[in-house]
Amino acid sequence: MSEPREITIVSGLPRSGTSLMMQMLSLGGLELLTDGVRVADTDNPKGYYEFERVKKITADKAWLPDARGKAVKMISQLLYDLPNNESYKVIFMRRNVDEVIASQEKMLLRRGVSVPDPAVIKSAFSTHLEKLFAWLATQSGMDLLEVDYKELVTNPAEPTNKISAFIAQDLNVDQMLTAVDPSLYRNREHAGSG
Amino acid sequence: MPKTNIDDGLYERAKKAAEQAGYSNVDELINTAVENELKRIGEEDAEAQVADQLRGLGYIE
Numbered sequence: 001m002s003e004p005r006e007i008t009i010v011s012g013l014p015r016s017g018t019s020l021m022m023q024m025l026s027l028g029g030l031e032l033l034t035d036g037v038r039v040a041d042t043d044n045p046k047g048y049y050e051f052e053r054v055k056k057i058t059a060d061k062a063w064l065p066d067a068r069g070k071a072v073k074m075i076s077q078l079l080y081d082l083p084n085n086e087s088y089k090v091i092f093m094r095r096n097v098d099e100v101i102a103s104q105e106k107m108l109l110r111r112g113v114s115v116p117d118p119a120v121i122k123s124a125f126s127t128h129l130e131k132l133f134a135w136l137a138t139q140s141g142m143d144l145l146e147v148d149y150k151e152l153v154t155n156p157a158e159p160t161n162k163i164s165a166f167i168a169q170d171l172n173v174d175q176m177l178t179a180v181d182p183s184l185y186r187n188r189e190h191a192g193s194g
Numbered sequence: 195m196p197k198t199n200i201d202d203g204l205y206e207r208a209k210k211a212a213e214q215a216g217y218s219n220v221d222e223l224i225n226t227a228v229e230n231e232l233k234r235i236g237e238e239d240a241e242a243q244v245a246d247q248l249r250g251l252g253y254i255e
Contacts, residue, residue, distance in 0.1 A: 014251045038252070055255045075253040077244055104251060113250035121247055127240035 007086055008071035011079055012093030015103035017149035018073050021091055022049035024179040025071045028171035033072040043107045049073055057081040088142045095149035097125055156180045
């Protein structure tokens with residue numbers, strides 16, 4: 001049987017569950033492309049699962065062949081830089097944007113970075129995602145699966161089975177489910193607020 | 195309704211283009227062009243704000 005050539009991209013806005021998804025895929029048996037440079041901290045106690053060269057994809061795409069058959073984490077805005085001579089399975093994490101912003105605010109403060117007006121960044125994220133999804137729909141080399149973070153954390157079996165089917169490799173779903181820790185679902189909106 | 199000035203030559207070109215492209219009149223073409231430009235500028239501003247946020251969080255350089 002030939003080796004899988006598709007690159008699995010785990011994407012989304014920061015703080016939308018991309019690290020959890022990487023952990024799940026790893027436990028399921030999918031090889032990850034990571035370098036361990038960014039280590040676990042308060043914001044991501046189980047690690048970031050990042051590959052630093054991703055951040056330089058505009059100038060450096062030479063690592064992409066090494067990502068075939070593996071999963072790599074890439075923040076949403078960098079998806080535009082993926083060359084169309086590869087095939088991708090994009091798992092895009094979706095999370096309530098107010099929760100995302102609240103979590104990002106805490107992370108920015110811990111990093112000593114000024115926090116923007118939440119209304120301004122919310123509008124910017126909305127415009128960004130609208131444009132991105134319109135673009136994704138035109139990309140023939142990208143298969144897309146959207147995963148809702150809240151559903152994944154609160155009722156993980158169904159989305160995990162969908163993820164396994166989407167990846168189309170023999171992933172260990174039971175192992176994937178062990179990654180889900182509802183206690184890490186912080187910065188959630190209060191009930192009834194969205 | 196507000197009015198604006200447009201160069202005569204540009205107006206004639208827009209009028210001709212509107213006819214060829216199937217717009218009901220030149221006003222419709224101009225409105226569409228302004229809407230599209232406003233959307234583009236808004237998207238650029240949004241992407242810049244998103245980039246600043248991602249940089250602050252350490253996800254892009």
